Amino acid sequence: MYRLASEQLQPMKGLQKLCKWIEDRGLRRAAVTNAPRSNAELLISMLGLSDFFEILVLASECDRVKPFPDPYLKALQELDISHKHAFVFEVCLFTYNCGLAACCA
Numbered sequence: 001m002y003r004l005a006s007e008q009l010q011p012m013k014g015l016q017k018l019c020k021w022i023e024d025r026g027l028r029r030a031a032v033t034n035a036p037r038s039n040a041e042l043l044i045s046m047l048g049l050s051d052f053f054e055i056l057v058l059a060s061e062c063d064r065v066k067p068f069p070d071p072y073l074k075a076l077q078e079l080d081i082s083h084k085h086a087f088v089f090e091v092c093l094f095t096y097n098c099g100l101a102a103c104c105a
């Protein structure tokens with residue numbers, strides 16, 4: 001299914017501009033997902049973001065998956081940053097609330 005979806009995948013307008021803004025400021029970044037590694041890596045690659053993210057945190061590596069904040073907390077720990085200096089971009093309100101539960105803005 002992910003391979004079929006990836007054939008039609010297009011980055012949102014402004015994504016590359018946002019990524020450049022983040023990189024120019026030296027902000028740390030992680031991809032946090034409930035998807036299996038192969039699917040996550042495929043979609044990240046298709047969007048041209050393979051070199052953008054410093055780490056990939058899979059929910060399967062955590063005790064609890066989204067909607068719990070554990071994957072975000074793991075990303076914060078691996079990046080060695082405080083939740084006070086973090087923010088979350090999500091694709092839906094449900095998973096955005098997971099980031100809020102990890103105290104990320």
